[in-house]
Amino acid sequence: MSSLSSSSVAARDIVALEGVTKRFPGIVANDSVDLSIRPGEVQVLLGENGAGKSTLIGMLSGLLQPDEGRILVDGKPTPITSPRHALALGIGTVFQHMMLVPTLTVAENLLLGGRWWQRPRTEELAARVAEITSTLGITVKLHAKVSELSLGEQQQVEILRAMVRKSRLLILDESTSMLTPKGIDELGALMRRLVEQGLAIVFITHKLKEAAAFGDRISVLKLGRKVGEIPPERFRALGEQAIISEIVELMFGKQSDDPEAVERPVRTVHAEAAPLLQVADLAVAPTDNAPGLSSISFDIRPGEILGIAGIDGNGQKQLAEALAGQRAATGGSVRLEGVAIEALSVGERRRRGLRYLTDDRLGEGTVGTFPVSINFFLKQVGAAPFWRNGVEQRAEIDKRATQLVREYDVRTPSLKTPVARLSGGNIQKVLLARELAEGAKMVIFNKPTYGLDLANTLASRQRIRDTAARGLAVLLISTDLEELLSMCDRIAVIANGALVGTVENVDDARTKVGRLMIGLAA
Amino acid sequence: MTGLFSAVFLSALLFGAVTAAIPLLLAGLGEQMSEKAGVLNIGIEGMLLAGAYLGFVGAFYSGSLWLGFVTGAAGGAAVALIMALLCVRIGLNQIVIGIALTLGLEGLTALLHHFQFSRSYPRLPAADATVIPLLSDIPVIGPAFFKHHLIVYLAVALVFGMGYLYRRTQLGLNLQAAGDKPAALDVAGIDVIKTRTIAVLTTGALAGLGGAYLANVGAGLFIPFITNGAGFLGIVLAMLARGRPVWVLFGALLFGVCLSLTTAMQVAGINIPTDVIQMLPFLAVMIMLVLFGRRASLPAALGIPYERGAR
Numbered sequence A: 001m002s003s004l005s006s007s008s009v010a011a012r013d014i015v016a017l018e019g020v021t022k023r024f025p026g027i028v029a030n031d032s033v034d035l036s037i038r039p040g041e042v043q044v045l046l047g048e049n050g051a052g053k054s055t056l057i058g059m060l061s062g063l064l065q066p067d068e069g070r071i072l073v074d075g076k077p078t079p080i081t082s083p084r085h086a087l088a089l090g091i092g093t094v095f096q097h098m099m100l101v102p103t104l105t106v107a108e109n110l111l112l113g114g115r116w117w118q119r120p121r122t123e124e125l126a127a128r129v130a131e132i133t134s135t136l137g138i139t140v141k142l143h144a145k146v147s148e149l150s151l152g153e154q155q156q157v158e159i160l161r162a163m164v165r166k167s168r169l170l171i172l173d174e175s176t177s178m179l180t181p182k183g184i185d186e187l188g189a190l191m192r193r194l195v196e197q198g199l200a201i202v203f204i205t206h207k208l209k210e211a212a213a214f215g216d217r218i219s220v221l222k223l224g225r226k227v228g229e230i231p232p233e234r235f236r237a238l239g240e241q242a243i244i245s246e247i248v249e250l251m252f253g254k255q256s257d258d259p260e261a262v263e264r265p266v267r268t269v270h271a272e273a274a275p276l277l278q279v280a281d282l283a284v285a286p287t288d289n290a291p292g293l294s295s296i297s298f299d300i301r302p303g304e305i306l307g308i309a310g311i312d313g314n315g316q317k318q319l320a321e322a323l324a325g326q327r328a329a330t331g332g333s334v335r336l337e338g339v340a341i342e343a344l345s346v347g348e349r350r351r352r353g354l355r356y357l358t359d360d361r362l363g364e365g366t367v368g369t370f371p372v373s374i375n376f377f378l379k380q381v382g383a384a385p386f387w388r389n390g391v392e393q394r395a396e397i398d399k400r401a402t403q404l405v406r407e408y409d410v411r412t413p414s415l416k417t418p419v420a421r422l423s424g425g426n427i428q429k430v431l432l433a434r435e436l437a438e439g440a441k442m443v444i445f446n447k448p449t450y451g452l453d454l455a456n457t458l459a460s461r462q463r464i465r466d467t468a469a470r471g472l473a474v475l476l477i478s479t480d481l482e483e484l485l486s487m488c489d490r491i492a493v494i495a496n497g498a499l500v501g502t503v504e505n506v507d508d509a510r511t512k513v514g515r516l517m518i519g520l521a522a
Numbered sequence B: 001m002t003g004l005f006s007a008v009f010l011s012a013l014l015f016g017a018v019t020a021a022i023p024l025l026l027a028g029l030g031e032q033m034s035e036k037a038g039v040l041n042i043g044i045e046g047m048l049l050a051g052a053y054l055g056f057v058g059a060f061y062s063g064s065l066w067l068g069f070v071t072g073a074a075g076g077a078a079v080a081l082i083m084a085l086l087c088v089r090i091g092l093n094q095i096v097i098g099i100a101l102t103l104g105l106e107g108l109t110a111l112l113h114h115f116q117f118s119r120s121y122p123r124l125p126a127a128d129a130t131v132i133p134l135l136s137d138i139p140v141i142g143p144a145f146f147k148h149h150l151i152v153y154l155a156v157a158l159v160f161g162m163g164y165l166y167r168r169t170q171l172g173l174n175l176q177a178a179g180d181k182p183a184a185l186d187v188a189g190i191d192v193i194k195t196r197t198i199a200v201l202t203t204g205a206l207a208g209l210g211g212a213y214l215a216n217v218g219a220g221l222f223i224p225f226i227t228n229g230a231g232f233l234g235i236v237l238a239m240l241a242r243g244r245p246v247w248v249l250f251g252a253l254l255f256g257v258c259l260s261l262t263t264a265m266q267v268a269g270i271n272i273p274t275d276v277i278q279m280l281p282f283l284a285v286m287i288m289l290v291l292f293g294r295r296a297s298l299p300a301a302l303g304i305p306y307e308r309g310a311r
């Protein structure tokens, strides 16, 4: 799968890291890392949550300065002093966490960075964007406010922005996490075209198949150290399966064929059991840039996992929020254990056992600056035994938090660490612990594994299965079809705010769901 | 017709309202810019006072009102520079520093004034008005709005200049990004610290100008504590205006009417205790906060110092 250009001349490094070390209080995020980035090559960077990938990118993009070691640009030692400097050197980055201003429009975000005395060049931008989007096969709403876009659409805007800037080195930090399978393939093809034009690309992902399909060279980080590299020659010699098992060995030191391909355990959902959640004709009005929902109906029985498949931005978030009570429904009914809850508040629905795990972990899921311990109880603020007469009960909170940290294997330096400091996988564990605790009956998971490394993905999926096995009803929203196929009892497909079909997850479900997703009848 | 509702009274009332509104307008516009860029500038009361004092001193010794405006703006900017260094560059708490600056300037200006003028309060000659032909001949409205010092018209023009700046220019985008998502601005290659510093210095200069107007044109003299909370009213205006300069103008005029009414009622000798009358502007603040306060939307990163690479 690699290009010819990379094998031609012995390409010189555009950027190289030599013995780069970066420390944060209490942790060595990068430990004497060497890395060479070459034109004409897609360099894949792999590693578990917290391995130090984003930290490395932070140093390449001028956000962080290395404590030791040096960075060479075109062979010359060059400290990258600021993001502006990085851009001037031709290093363009799509960061893992959204770097768009929510209150500005897409166009304004793309224009950000012009000199202050200039007038924003809107027409020029529109022309350039049209050119890029047509080759990328995406559409971008230039005049929509960023806050109204889905996370997937925001990710597209960020990729687009990096393209508009014409970089020599393009860095993509988990840029496929919110894209659809089709979007991912298109991004892969685009990367291939770009490296053929002589660009260098650094591509970070947690999906080993993407690494094998799109990469030329793979470097693996573990606990801040570089533990292995597969150079292009070897890469080309190996098949997909061989590459994946080599990576798994490097990352986890254990052998397994395809770690994601777990057998779906046959569970017994009592078909005759009364549905736990009944949704009938649920409707939500559309806003300017988000689709509404129309006549959504489904039931979920105890112990059942219903999947919602579909291309991101087709109403998934609206559905989850309408069920959780965060978004006003314009019609229809929602019954939990036979009791109508559509008129109840968010808090009341939660008390009755309806839980919602948002996909926006840092934005709406947690308060980043609050300690891990408090984040476990955010939705119970004021309630006994953690609060008494309005006073925080430190001892009670810490005691329960310690249990949860152990039970859910949250890797945190301490209970007092602000939650935003944790890596993505550990933030997700905090959320899981909070939502699945005490009294949950029905749980909505919105993209529960995006941005998680393999180990955490598998652990989260196991949590979800266990949740269903305990007799809870589960609604699993995901853009990852493999995930749905490996977990769900039934899969419904959402398109344009309506469910276009539901299929039992048996033998030919993959093709049926696939057909529904591209607009054909199952 | 005589008394409260005569044409003369009404136009004097409105004239006074405009005069009282200008310092509020300039402070409000300044505060709005800082807040847009993510800096809560509580020190603005101190900047106003520094502008009033230095503006007066400049005009008093040079005999030129315009030079007074320049020294006033410079004085406000100088205080803002301290704020920018401590809060933007070093990242200290904006509320603490703001309060410290205000209290410090209240003491300092009173002290300096005492050393210079002892207990006397020298007056400046009355400011020349720029009379706008034709418009100033309209009854009531004319004398109220079109016979002011040139700086008044410039301040109103500034409202529209600011509107243009925020909505149409690159600097406007940068300021908004600095307040709503500074990291996004930083990775776009624009220095957040610099952008916020520019905003805070501009705030200082505008507040200083407002203070100089208050002392030199509005009152014609400097007395300690002359600003009497105008900077805080400016903060309220900026918060209620939701980033729109025109709303600052409306709000400033509304407060201006209240302030002017207070004076007018005292002059007219209406039989209400002065304490009650003097509460009027603050009552107006409360009412406006109750009516519009809930919809006020503040920038997401307001009050949070930016540190590159932190999370």
Ligand SMILES: Nc1ncnc2c1ncn2[C@@H]1O[C@H](COP(=O)(O)OP(=O)(O)OP(=O)(O)O)[C@@H](O)[C@H]1O
Residues within 6 Å of the ligand: A024, A025, A027, A028, A029, A047, A048, A049, A050, A051, A052, A053, A054, A055, A056, A096, A421, A422, A423, A424, A425, A451, A453, B309, B310, B311
């Ligand atoms: N600004 C910071 N302050 C303190 N600790 C930090 C900071 N940034 C990162 N860390 C810590 O450094 C380690 C490496 O984090 P990094 O974000 O680089 O991991 P990652 O490999 O990108 O993980 P993920 O796959 O979850 O994105 C983590 O333990 C993280 O908690």
Ligand SMILES: [Mg+2]
Residues within 6 Å of the ligand: A053, A054, A055, A096, A173
């Ligand atoms: Mg990362």
